[in-house]
Amino acid sequence: MDLERNMTDKQSIELTHVQSTHGGEVREVEAGGGLKKNLESRHITMIALGGALGTGLLIGTGSALVEAGPAGVLIDYSIVGCVVFLVMSALGEMVSYMPLPHGFGGFATRFVDPALGFATGYVYFFKYLLAAPNQLSAFALIFQFWVGDRVSPAVFITVGLVLILIINSVNVRVFGEFEFWLSSLKIIILCGVILLMLILALGGGPTHDRTGFRYWHDPGAFVEYKLHGSVGKFVGVWSALVQAVYAFTGTELVGMTVGEAKHPRLAMPRAVKMTFFRIVFFYVLSVFFLGMVVPSNSTELVFATKSSASAAASPFVVAIKLAKIHGLDHVINGCLIVFVFSASTSDLYIATRTLHAIAVDNKAPQIFKRTSNQGVPFYALGFCALFCSLGYLSVGDGSKVVFGYLTNVVTVFGELALDQRLFSSTDTFIP
Known part of the structure; x- marks a missing residue:
């Protein structure tokens, strides 16, 4: 194993010095771009397993349930999950073959064309440039479950922003350890929540009310969204597809860590193989059980048209409230803070490393290429x-509205980046 690892490291180093074409000229790729390879295999594995679990699944699912109904949500998450798995499999092959530090734009440049690399890099960058403030907006939205409108969202946004800046300002190994333990905690929490949803659906709650598929009949498996009849149900499913795409945002996070991974050729295949099991268990099963215990017309949902002032941000918290399990809703709402905080830290990390990768690929100002002695691209981080600060829009318009705005924008950029990565991975593989 040691011999294999040494040979793998040597091959990885050699492959970061491959030649690529840009503007008709042949140039040599700069290895690493100043980044430090301090991420262990266990960091990569856990980031791949729990890195994408965040606001999209635990909060955005409530909006999808209101718009599409339980069956519509299940269909949307299943479709998007299949597409994401195909893209991740192709991405895993490219990253394992050639672990470049240039990010997704660098792969598009290497295997397709510099123009596609430019577009892919910037679209992906814009996506995560807005994803971090979106997470901060969700951070404030969760706290409103306890404080309502008595405390300004700016307080919670400021605290979250300062903390994620500190974590991203130190050595990447600190970020890796932070994500390792938080991802482990997120997986334990989500496994407990999924098991709880199943127990409640089977009548194991305090009320002993066995809901089963009751809410699939009343108010219905599908919701008429903005239009009536079958057309309205189709529009609801199509509209909720946006939330499904957003929920899977961050699945490709593991691909951005290749520039700072110690053994990318060994760690990446293992991490990608876990994608299928994560999609089936954490995404598909969770929304399936959720649709069995929470009606799509519940006024407790924060995204419902007639939601109460104290509505919960997460539909999973609503399920606990409807089951009348006193006190547990506060515990789960507190656990959501872990998910959102982890997601905001990861989003800022991806945005910073993507901008650095674009600069390394000579498609952005070279000042963003500079790194500290610890390997942190501090100019890119500051930018x-x-x-x-866009998260402070929550102070004026309300966290619910701002979260919806930023979610739509991030999803659009995410879909564009997904299409471009899929095109890059299916193009002719010419070393």
């Missing part, structure tokens, strides 16, 4: 941190 991305400025856009986190």
Whole structure:
């Protein structure tokens, strides 16, 4: 194993010095771009397993349930999950073959064309440039479950912003350890929540009310969204597809860590293989059981048209409230803070590393290429941190509205980046 690892490291180093074409000229790729390879295999594995579990699944699912109904949500998450798995499999092959530090734009440049690499890099960058403030908006939205409108969302956004800046300002190994333990905690929490949803659906709650598929009949498996009849149900499913795409945002996070991974050729295949099991268990099963215990017309949902002032941000918290399990809703709402905080830290990390990768690929100002002695691209980090102030829009328009705005924008950029990565991975593989 040691011999294999040494040979793998040597091959990885050699492959970061491959030649690529840009503007008709042949140039040599700069290895690493100043980043430090301090991420262990266990960091990569856990980031791949729990890195994408965040606001999209635990909060955005409530909006999808209101718009599409339980059957519509299940269909949307299943379709998007299949597409994401195919893209991740292709991405895993490219990353294992050639672990470049240039990000997804670098792969598009290497295997297709510099123009596609430019577009892919910037679309992906814009996506996560807005994803971090979106997470901060969700951070404030969760706290409103306890404080309502008595405390300004700016307080919670400021606290979250300062903490994620500190974590991203130190050695990447600190970020890796932080994500390792938080991802482990997220997986334990979500496994417990999924098991709880199943127990409640089977009548194991305090009320002993066995809901089963009751809510699939009343108010219905599908919801008429903005239009009536079958057309309205189709529009609901199509509209909720946006939330499904957003929920899977971050699945490709593991691909951005290749520039700082110690053994990318060994760690990446293992991480990608876990994608299928994560999609089936954490995404498909969770929305399936959720549709059995929470009606799509519940006024407790924060995204419902007639939601109460104290509505919960997460539909999973609503399920606990409807089951009349006193006190547990506060515990789960507190656990959501772990998910959102982890997601906001990861989003700022991806935005920073993507901007650095674009600069390494000579498609952005070279100042963003500079790194500290610890391997942190501090100029890129500072630039991305400025856009986190968009989260303060929650102070004026309300966290619910701002979360919806930013979710739509991030999803659009995410879909564009997904299409471009899929095109890059299915193009002719010419070393």
